[in-house]
Amino acid sequence: MRVALATEAAPGRPNEDFAAVSADAAVLLDGAGTPAGSESGCSHGVAWFARTLGSSLLAVMTQKHETLPELLAGEIKAMAGLHEDTCDLGHPGSPSATVVMLRRTDDALEWLVLADSSLVLDTGDSAEPMVIYDDREAQVGARYRSAMDALDSGSPQHQAAHRDYVEALRAHRNRDGGFWVAATDPLAADQALTGTVPRESVRTVVLLSDGASRLVDRFHLATWRQALNLLDQEGPEALISRVREAEHSDPGGSRWPRGKTFDDATVVTLSLP
Template identity: 45%
Template sequence: MASVPGHDGRVNEDFAAATATAAVLVDGAGIPGAEAVCRHGVAWYAVRLGGSLLGLLTLDPASSLTAVLAMAIDEVTGEHRDTCDVADPISPSAAVAMLRVSGDRLDHLVLGDATLVLNRAEGEPLVVTDPREVVISRSYASELAGRTPASEEYRRVLRELRARRNRPGGFWVAKDDPGAAHEALTGTCAVAGLTGAALLSNGASRLVDRFASTGWPDAMALLATHGPGEIIDRVRRAEARHAVAADDATIVHCTWLDQA
């Protein structure tokens, strides 16, 4: 695995970890002003949520991934409910991707704009990503364009966008409501026939889904031969070419799934 902050000297708000049978990636999301409602910050939320997820995946292997995510959200929310305004729309949140191997079965889950890729010996990779946040955010782009960020109109549009988080018809992330876990994309497949799996934060998946520098088959081949660091290096070069602000980039690459 590899995880690189978007800027030197800035805290990395992604989290990644794995055991012999499970892997977790959490992409923390921060909104300007979040420090006013949560004294802990986005990186703290991502680390606490990721640690809780990995512990539950290990200690409670019989629970579904949806149940594990709901329990982890509830656990972390309880840790700062008394000190922070956890229900405020700008309090820390995160996208989540995780997988668990149980015998001959692999279970996977994605919530928010993280990406999970299952590489198959035959056929194209299976790519699991939740497009709802991206689609809804794009619908507000024209209203935000040309407005001054400090203006009341700009702030009004942002409030409308944030109000669609964890609401029917909106988009879903890990935050303070365990019920959001039931909106995650989940699936199960046989381990046989899988040659590898990857979890990527949106700062890493942009090599494919934003810059279109390569496709998923070639990206997975690159992971297998050169490792996740090479993918992130290529992301940084693409960001520079396109004058796009760098983001935290994290990749977990899992192999030998049939040995888990």
């Protein structure tokens, strides 16, 4: 298996994405950042949460035989135990992250997607690849984002509106009818999208945080097939570079309204023999 991985923080901010790969497993987490002026109830921070949970998930995927949701539930519970004595885990802004998990067995690829990072499976026998994306947060967010999207992304007013938007979403986090992320509740793992595909049918797998997938799903500057071709020919750094070019071309969000002018971007590509 050939692996290529690239990650780049949004300018001026710590990277809250995490990705790692072993011989038979891969994981990507995108931590949900806390806007300036908002509280999280946690002294450790989102980057710590994503890095610690992601590392433990990669380890247990190759050491244990439980299903991916069972493994995720167990590690969410274990994470809570790491900081329940020092942090307010009941706070609605307690650190959380999207999760993509992939495990390779002798004859299959098992996958799990929770929240809005993306998993792309290229079988090579169709015009467009199979894309797994959990859009429940986007569906909820559509109710609240009009005021934010009407403002210049570089303005203090937009920053305040983004903070209000994030805090409004917190009321729907890990609730029926809302959206689900890895945070403090192990039951969120049962809400993940999961599946299995024959190993021999897939030639390339790509894991992307939403800061990287925005080239396709928000900016619409490439199809998924074009993005895969770019990754194959030039690597994940090239895709992230295209994202940054688009972000710089629209700093005020007039063409592509968005909460974050720039976002952490992470891409993992796995080419299977």
